[in-house]
Amino acid sequence: MTLQQLQYFVTVCKYQNFTKAARELYISQPGLSTAIRELEIECGFALFERRPNxxxxxxxxxxxxxxAEHMLRSYHKLQKNSKLIAEEKTILRIGVAPMGTSAVFPRLRKGFLSAHSNITFEVTEDSTESLYQKIDTGELDFALCVSIALPDKNYSYVTIGHSRLLFCVNQKNPLACEKIHSIQQIGQSPLIMLPSYYSQTKYLKRLFREADxxxxxxxxxxxxxxxxxHIREDAAAGFLSEEIAxxxxxLVSFALQEVENASITMIRKKGAKTFPAIETFIHYLQSSKKK
Known part of the structure; x- marks a missing residue:
């Protein structure tokens, strides 16, 4: 099984058509069909159901x-990284939570890269829970997370700052004139939230349950x-980090008594492999914290 075969297969899937795929790949249609049949033989199962048209x-x-798509993405990433290595650049794989880090990460990135131009950030944006999983599997070197609870003993971390979720409405919304300090006062206001698998949404839903x-x-x-x-258009209310709000x-924002301050931490798996760029980044984080 070759990367070329996988590329052929993915391209056929893209068009659901051998003729169009062959045109993009600059090969003949019979040659492409033969390559796919050989791949099916090697796999031991049919990849396509073939009909007349x-x-x-x-x-x-x-x-x-x-x-196949995962394998090709990994291969293209390896190609990219090889070019950076050839240019004597080093890559740091960093995950970033979307809410609460927006004010911190751009400054952190700019400050570090201005002092270390030979290092490149490869950034992944995901939920805090997913970022922890990627740290555990070694997919990421660092993750910038926002959480009420600090990381456990399996992780080393540096606290970058703190953030709090605020309940936000448009200034034209009737609630904007109220003194909102509790979840119970939100009532049935339409809300837009991050997906339910995000730790932020899980946390907010728990607070709603506790408030009955x-x-x-x-x-x-x-x-x-x-x-x-949505909040700007007064189409819904929502929760935003105080930096954004x-x-x-x-926007009119309210700090609810049930919502605690969260810590913004740059985490790393204890015992994970270390190389000079990681040591440089850790030193930068520690120095920045002292300042």
Missing amino acids: SITLTDQGKNFLRE CVPNIVQYTSQVFMILQ RQNNE
């Missing part, structure tokens, strides 16, 4: 496609900008 993936083909309230969540989105835009004059 169309092809569709089999269930096994769908599973194989996910693996059912939140009126009208939409989930993984984009903080989408939450902000206080930068937008058209």
Whole structure:
């Protein structure tokens, strides 16, 4: 099984058509069909169901496609990293939580890279829970997380700052004139939140349950900008980090008594492999904290 075969397969899946795929790959259609049949023989199962005028993936083909795409992404990343290594640059793989780190990470990135131009950041944005998993599996070197609880003994960390979620509405919203200090006062206001697997949303839902309230969540989105835009348009209310909320004059924000301050921490798995760029970054974090 070769990378070329995988690329052929993924391209055929892209178009669901051998002729179009062959045109993009600059090979003949019979040559492409032969390559796919050879791949199926090697796999031991059919990748496509072939009909007179169309092809569709089999269930096994769908599973194989996910693996093939993952393999090709890894290969392209290796190619990119090899070029950086050839240029004597080093890559730090850093994960970033989308909410609460927006004010911290850009300054951190700019300050570090201005002093260490030979080092490159490869940034992944994900939920805090997923970032911890990627730290555990070695997919990331560091993760910038926001959490009420500090990391446990399996992780080393540097506290970068603190952040608090604020309940936000448009200044034209009727709640903007109220003195909101509790979840119970939110009532059935339509809310837009990050997906339910995000630790922030899990935390907020727990607070609603403890207050014996059912939140009126009208939409989930993984984009903080989408939450902000809904509040700006008065289409829904939402929770934003204080850094974001206080930068937008058209928003009215409230600090709810149930919502605690969270710590912004740069975490790393204890015992993980270390190389000079990691040591440099750790030293920079520690120095920045002292300043």
